[in-house]
Amino acid sequence: MKITKADVEHVAKLARLEITEAEQDAFSKQLSAILTYVEQLKTLDTAGVEPTATVLEQTNVFREDKARPSLSVEKALANAPEREDGHFAVPKIIEER
Amino acid sequence: MAYEVVIGLEVHAQLLTQSKMFCACGTKFGLPANSQTCPICLGMPGTLPVINKKAVEMAVRTGLALQCRIGEKNRFARKNYFYPDLPKGYQISQYEAPICEQGSVEVEVGQAKKPIRIRRAHLEEDAGKNIHEAGAHGSRVDLNRAGTPLLEIVTEPDMCSADEVVAYLKQLRETLMYLEVCDGNMEEGSLRCEPNLSLRPVGQKAFGTKVELKNINSFKFVKEAIEYEIKRQTKVLNEGGKIAQETRLWDSDKGETATMRSKEEAHDYRYFPDPDLVPLSLSPEWIEELRTTLPELPGARQRRFVGEYGLPKYDAEVLTGTKAMADYFEACVRLFPQPKTVSNWVMGELLRELNNAGVSAAASPVSPERLVSLLQLVEKATISLKVAREIFPELYASGKAPEQIVQEKGLTQVSDEGALAKIIDEVIAKNHAQVEQYRGGKEAVLGFLVGQVMKSSGGKANPGKVNELLKKKLAG
Numbered sequence: 001m002k003i004t005k006a007d008v009e010h011v012a013k014l015a016r017l018e019i020t021e022a023e024q025d026a027f028s029k030q031l032s033a034i035l036t037y038v039e040q041l042k043t044l045d046t047a048g049v050e051p052t053a054t055v056l057e058q059t060n061v062f063r064e065d066k067a068r069p070s071l072s073v074e075k076a077l078a079n080a081p082e083r084e085d086g087h088f089a090v091p092k093i094i095e096e097r
Numbered sequence: 098m099a100y101e102v103v104i105g106l107e108v109h110a111q112l113l114t115q116s117k118m119f120c121a122c123g124t125k126f127g128l129p130a131n132s133q134t135c136p137i138c139l140g141m142p143g144t145l146p147v148i149n150k151k152a153v154e155m156a157v158r159t160g161l162a163l164q165c166r167i168g169e170k171n172r173f174a175r176k177n178y179f180y181p182d183l184p185k186g187y188q189i190s191q192y193e194a195p196i197c198e199q200g201s202v203e204v205e206v207g208q209a210k211k212p213i214r215i216r217r218a219h220l221e222e223d224a225g226k227n228i229h230e231a232g233a234h235g236s237r238v239d240l241n242r243a244g245t246p247l248l249e250i251v252t253e254p255d256m257c258s259a260d261e262v263v264a265y266l267k268q269l270r271e272t273l274m275y276l277e278v279c280d281g282n283m284e285e286g287s288l289r290c291e292p293n294l295s296l297r298p299v300g301q302k303a304f305g306t307k308v309e310l311k312n313i314n315s316f317k318f319v320k321e322a323i324e325y326e327i328k329r330q331t332k333v334l335n336e337g338g339k340i341a342q343e344t345r346l347w348d349s350d351k352g353e354t355a356t357m358r359s360k361e362e363a364h365d366y367r368y369f370p371d372p373d374l375v376p377l378s379l380s381p382e383w384i385e386e387l388r389t390t391l392p393e394l395p396g397a398r399q400r401r402f403v404g405e406y407g408l409p410k411y412d413a414e415v416l417t418g419t420k421a422m423a424d425y426f427e428a429c430v431r432l433f434p435q436p437k438t439v440s441n442w443v444m445g446e447l448l449r450e451l452n453n454a455g456v457s458a459a460a461s462p463v464s465p466e467r468l469v470s471l472l473q474l475v476e477k478a479t480i481s482l483k484v485a486r487e488i489f490p491e492l493y494a495s496g497k498a499p500e501q502i503v504q505e506k507g508l509t510q511v512s513d514e515g516a517l518a519k520i521i522d523e524v525i526a527k528n529h530a531q532v533e534q535y536r537g538g539k540e541a542v543l544g545f546l547v548g549q550v551m552k553s554s555g556g557k558a559n560p561g562k563v564n565e566l567l568k569k570k571l572a573g
Contacts, residue, residue: 087228
């Protein structure tokens with residue numbers, strides 16, 4: 001399966017990764033090779049086999065609907081690079097119209 | 098060219114659980130920012146989500162009420178995107194196997210009934226809240242809401258006017274509130290709706306380009322935003338332009354929609370099953386057990402109010418408008434089995450006061466018992482209907498018993514023949530001309546004379562008695 005440089009660029013963008021032109025080139029080759037290898041699985045007959053989303057046999061692990069105390073605001077914000085008035089401060093999200 | 102509009106609706110209903118979807122933080126609205134978070138809903142590494150059982154039950158009950166097929170095998174999936182209000186970098190949602198599918202809601206617009214098909218309803222967690230202040234150089238994030246359980250309910254594109262959308266939304270909201278799974282508060286965002294709409298030339302089968310509308314937080318704005326958008330798109334198309342597929346934000350101050358410009362990437366969510374959560378399996382037994390917990394829904398209750406109490410359809414509609422009101426009405430009727438009389442009072446006097454105060458019938462300061470005592474005072478002719486209506490605002494405001502108000506104000510109706518005869522004699526003496534007219538055969542004048550007696554008695558005279566005595570006197 002061919003992964004183009006454009007595919008790599010797109011995926012990198014979605015993952016917020018900045019990569020160089022040379023890296024794009026290298027990754028497109030590597031990823032193509034990996035996916036081609038994995039593609040062998042397609043030769044298996046999987047008709048009637050349910051997709052496996054988990055190998056655990058457990059189902060229905062629940063919590064009862066009870067609220068417990070939360071973290072203090074101080075603790076919640078402890079890792080925030082920037083804060084403002086009890087909030088996480090982030091770069092402006094909506095552009096000015 | 099003539100166009101027709103095609104509208105589908107996504108509704109996000111915040112489920113009324115005590116705790117969040119996947120952690121034990123509370124779900125209260127309006128707390129100080131970031132005071133309702135924990136390592137799980139903050140998206141700390143190494144934490145694991147655990148499903149809130151109550152949220153699942155609420156979703157199933159809603160699905161059953163919306164005539165949906167309930168999926169026995171459920172998976173949660175990750176919807177991946179970066180946004181500051183989404184700490185994990187993904188939202189836990191459902192993709193392939195939603196909990197509810199293929200339902201239907203019947204709405205009434207004018208005289209016509211129309212089924213609106215529900216495509217799916219699925220469970221997911223809410224994001225936090227971004228706060229953008231005009232002029233500020235950055236945005237702020239409050240994660241109190243992050244992880245709150247939501248049921249996203251998606252219709253097929255079955256609606257073709259703003260009125261149909263409003264009718265559907267009202268019906269859906271009522272149903273959710275009857276089920277007690279959502280408080281229906283649109284201003285606080287517990288019920289959010291996102292219409293998507295497109296125009297196509299009348300007669301054309303293929304849909305036009307779809308625009309999604311956001312930031313709509315009342316029924317009024319739903320109607321205004323859709324009507325605005327229909328006009329806007331018609332204009333673009335008529336001028337030979339093309340509709341861009343986009344999300345537009347409703348601006349209620351300006352009364353228009355505008356392109357939502359954000360720095361976010363093109364949507365490519367790369368859904369995949371969440372490996373942190375084992376599948377959710379709903380056995381037919383569990384589903385049936387939940388079905389038995391469904392309350393009587395608004396439509397059915399409305400029909401019963403017409404059938405069982407002989408109420409006009411209009412009364413039944415108003416009274417079943419909220420579960421609290423319908424419960425109030427029925428509590429009164431159990432104590433005072435005259436449904437139409439009760440209905441008149443509940444829809445008139447009581448509803449007026451409740452609406453003025455913005456209070457639900459469940460929190461009415463006049464209990465069903467108090468209202469019934471008032472009605473009994475009228476029934477026993479202790480006070481007139483007119484007096485009863487006049488003292489209602491005081492009954493509502495003071496919390497006093499109706500008997501006490503009547504006594505304090507000396508409003509007891511006068512039925513004593515001697516006392517009434519005296520007033521009647523005075524009225525007859527003063528209104529000579531009218532008395533002559535009556536005696537001359539103009540019987541309609543009687544009403545005027547009764548009115549005069551009522552007036553001189555300060556509204557306290559028993560009108561039935563006055564009528565009877567006056568006729569006797571005038572004849573004699």
